[in-house]
Amino acid sequence: MKIGILTIGNELMNGRIADTNASLIAREANQQGWSVEAIMSVGDDFAAIKNRLNYLLSMADAVICSGGLGPTSDDITTAAIAEAFGLPLYTDENVLNYIKDIFTKFNFPWIENNAKQAMFPEGAQVLPNARGTAPGFSLSIKGKLIFVIPGVPAEAKLMVTNSVIPALRKHFPQDEQYIVKQTIKTFGLSEAAVDERMNDIDFNSFGVNIGFYPVFPENHIVLIARNENKEEAKKNLQKAQDEVSTHVQDYIFAYGEQTLEDVIAGLLTEKKLTIAVAESCTGGLITNRLTDVSGSSDYLERGLITYSNAAKISMLGVPAEVIEKHGAVSEETARLMAEGIRKLSGTDLGLSSTGIAGPTGGSPGKPVGTVYIALADAKQTICRHYSYRWDRKRNKDMFSEAALFLLKNYLQGKV
Numbered sequence: 001m002k003i004g005i006l007t008i009g010n011e012l013m014n015g016r017i018a019d020t021n022a023s024l025i026a027r028e029a030n031q032q033g034w035s036v037e038a039i040m041s042v043g044d045d046f047a048a049i050k051n052r053l054n055y056l057l058s059m060a061d062a063v064i065c066s067g068g069l070g071p072t073s074d075d076i077t078t079a080a081i082a083e084a085f086g087l088p089l090y091t092d093e094n095v096l097n098y099i100k101d102i103f104t105k106f107n108f109p110w111i112e113n114n115a116k117q118a119m120f121p122e123g124a125q126v127l128p129n130a131r132g133t134a135p136g137f138s139l140s141i142k143g144k145l146i147f148v149i150p151g152v153p154a155e156a157k158l159m160v161t162n163s164v165i166p167a168l169r170k171h172f173p174q175d176e177q178y179i180v181k182q183t184i185k186t187f188g189l190s191e192a193a194v195d196e197r198m199n200d201i202d203f204n205s206f207g208v209n210i211g212f213y214p215v216f217p218e219n220h221i222v223l224i225a226r227n228e229n230k231e232e233a234k235k236n237l238q239k240a241q242d243e244v245s246t247h248v249q250d251y252i253f254a255y256g257e258q259t260l261e262d263v264i265a266g267l268l269t270e271k272k273l274t275i276a277v278a279e280s281c282t283g284g285l286i287t288n289r290l291t292d293v294s295g296s297s298d299y300l301e302r303g304l305i306t307y308s309n310a311a312k313i314s315m316l317g318v319p320a321e322v323i324e325k326h327g328a329v330s331e332e333t334a335r336l337m338a339e340g341i342r343k344l345s346g347t348d349l350g351l352s353s354t355g356i357a358g359p360t361g362g363s364p365g366k367p368v369g370t371v372y373i374a375l376a377d378a379k380q381t382i383c384r385h386y387s388y389r390w391d392r393k394r395n396k397d398m399f400s401e402a403a404l405f406l407l408k409n410y411l412q413g414k415v
Contacts, residue, residue, distance in 0.1 A: 001172050003029045004056030005039040006049075008067035008077050009151055013043040021066040021156045027213075028160050029064075031181055031224050032169070044074045050084035057144055062168055064160070067151030069134040071114045077148060078137075082121035085141055089119045095126060099133050127163040131155045138167060145171060178230040180237045184221040184244055186251040187260070187405050191219050197247045201240075207232075208240040216394065217401045218260075221248075253408055260404050261293050267411035268299040275407075276345035277303040278316055278337045280328065281355035281371060285400040301345045306337065316340030327366070329354050334372035335381045342376045350376040353403050357395045369395050373403045375410055382406070382415055 005025050011017045019041055026036045037059045042048045049068075056063045068077030082089050096118035103110050117134045120126065127136035129150060136149035136159055145168070149159045186194060191214050203210050203223075211222040223240050227233035245252060254263050268275065277287045277300075287303025290296055304315060309328055312318040318336040326332040334354050342350025355371030362368035369388035374381055384406055388398045409415050 001034045001062065001168070002037045002060040003034050004037055004060035004063040005029075006052055006056055006063055006065045007039075007041045007151070008044065008049060008065060009041075010043045010074060012041045012067070020153050021151060024153070024157055025064050025066070025160055027211075028165060031222075032165060032179060033177060033226050034168075044068055044076050046076060046080045046083060049077065049080040053081065053084055053146070057141065057146075060144070061172065062145040062147065064147045064149070064164060066149050066156050069117060069136065069148065069150045071111070071116050071134075073113075075116070078116075078119060078121065081139065081146065081148065085121070085139075087121040087123065090122055091115065092118050092120055092126060095120075095135055102133055127159055129155055129159060130162075131158055136163065138164075177226045177228055178233045179224065179226050180233045181222060181224045182237055182241050183256055184223070184241065184248075184252055185254040185258075185260075186219050186221065186248055187217065187253055187401055188251045189219060189248065194219050194221065194248060194251075198244060201243045201247065203240055206236045206240045206243075208236055210240070217398045250414075253405060259292070260401070260408060261289050264290070264404060264408050264411065265293040265296060265299070267408065269295075271411065273349060273411075274299050274301050274345075274347040275349040275351060276301045276341045276347045278341035278350065278352040279303065279305050280307055280312070280337070280353060281357050282353045282396055282399050282403070283307065285396055286351065286353060286403050289400055289404060301347045302341075304341060312337060316344065329356055329366055329370060329372060331372050331374075331383045331385060334374040335376070335383050338374035338376035338381055338383075348377060349407075350374075351403060351407060352376075353399055355395075355399055357392045357399070359392060371395075371399045371402065373399070373406055375406055375415075382410065 005022050007019050007022050012019050022039050029036050038056060040052050042052045068075045096115055099114060099117055120137050121139060124137040124139050127138060129135045132150055132152055132155045134150045139146045147164045149156050191212050207225060209224045213220040213222060221244060223237055225233045225237040253260050279286055284305050290300050306312045306315050309323050313320050316337050317340045318333055322332050334352050337352035338350040352374045356362050356366060356368050358368035371386050372383060374383040386402050388395050390398060
């Protein structure tokens with residue numbers, strides 16, 4: 001089956017936001033074994049939307065559109081598609097009541113132009129939106145399908161998975177295959193290094209496709225097996241997964257939808273351990289990520305941002321002479337920070353970070369991107385020194401990932 005993708009919005013054309021929906025839709029389509037014939041973007045313009053839509057329909061069996069379903073005057077996608085095919089618009093009262101209920105539930109004032117999100121071209125099938133107020137819709141035109149979904153990435157992702165893909169598989173049963181996939185998440189190797197470590201694996205012999213997807217600061221490996229036989233697809237996928245695990249095992253931290261934080265949560269809960277965090281260069285990012293998991297209060301006692309030297313001294317008990325002699329960014333300080341937060345909070349573990357995120361503050365001996373991460377328990381304190389080369393935001397992301405990866409390895413007995 002051939003797919004066309006059309007993303008709509010002036011914000012895409014002027015570069016104000018990145019077009020992540022196009023890559024999402026293309027990735028999902030390819031994982032189903034479908035061919036993406038063309039990807040196009042267009043502004044909020046009636047004639048331009050009609051022109052691009054007709055072009056895509058000329059080469060594809062189905063076109064997936066995203067964007068322009070909001071309540072404002074520049075959200076014209078529904079009206080433009082209706083006009084393109086000479087279809088009248090109608091208001092779906094059930095959808096309208098659903099939207100009004102959302103506004104009532106969250107005590108939002110009702111503004112009449114929100115009713116625009118309950119209007120659809122005649123003959124459209126409504127696609128529910130579990131994460132927002134604007135539903136999508138599908139439309140059959142001369143045996144070809146058009147899907148229209150919101151441009152908000154989280155909403156688009158859910159609707160592609162829950163509505164668009166199942167509808168396409170139902171409409172084009174000749175393409176039916178059993179498809180299984182596995183995402184293997186790694187940290188600590190570049191995309192090229194991951195690829196190099198696996199260059200002797202013959203994925204074709206397993207009937208498996210492989211894709212590499214950088215999700216900074218991680219690198220994800222996606223394996224996809226397709227087969228008419230369900231058990232064969234599963235068997236082939238497992239063979240490929242075992243090979244990948246053998247080649248990059250030390251760098252794998254999770255499979256599937258699990259995050260690094262999820263893995264840590266499971267390990268801390270299983271081992272009945274508590275932890276507290278003292279952060280300098282990461283500014284609370286490590287603690288923030290730990291609290292992304294529901295129930296984290298069971299093991300996370302506290303997180304302190306001890307950014308200044310004075311805070312490290314007064315709150316964590318780091319001696320002033322240590323900072324004076326070795327510097328705030330040093331192994332000595334990092335170790336004392338981890339030990340200090342553990343003692344202060346009475347937890348099983350203490351985790352600390354101190355580094356130079358940049359762009360200022362570096363020196364020849366300690367360049368921008370330098371970080372020390374320490375982890376203390378009742379018997380020992382482990383410290384790691386890393387050097388990265390990114391901008392301030394990416395350095396902080398990398399520092400927090402390295403800290404959580406160290407914690408994960410410790411909990412798995414790999415340190």
